[in-house]
Amino acid sequence: MDDIDLDELAASLTLREENQAIKSYQNTVAVSCPACDLQFDDLVVCKENPTSLNLSQQLDLCVGSADGQAVIFTHKK
Structure with a gap:
C-alpha cells in the first residue's frame, strides 16, 4: 500500500461524524x-x-495509517 494522502482522500468523501476520538x-x-x-x-x-x-x-x-493516525476502511458484508 502506498502512503495514504488523507487530505486528498477526505476531499472526495462526505464527513459524517467528528468528535474528540474519531472522524468518520x-x-x-x-x-x-x-x-x-x-x-x-x-x-x-x-x-x-x-x-x-x-x-x-x-x-x-x-x-492503514496517515500522518501518524490509524485509518480504517470499512466494507459492509
Whole structure:
C-alpha cells in the first residue's frame, strides 16, 4: 500500500461524524480502498491513541495509517 494522502482522500468523501476520538466519512462517490482496490463504505480516522470503536454491524476492515493516525476502511458484508 502506498502512503495514504488523507487530505486528498477526505476531499472526495462526505464527513459524517467528528468528535474528540474519531472522524468518520462516508464514501458517496465510489472511491476505491487503497488497501484492496475495492469500493469501501466508510473511512474512520482515529484521532486518539488508543481509540475504541463500537461497531453496530459486522464489517470487513482494511487498515492503514496517515500522518501518524490509524485509518480504517470499512466494507459492509
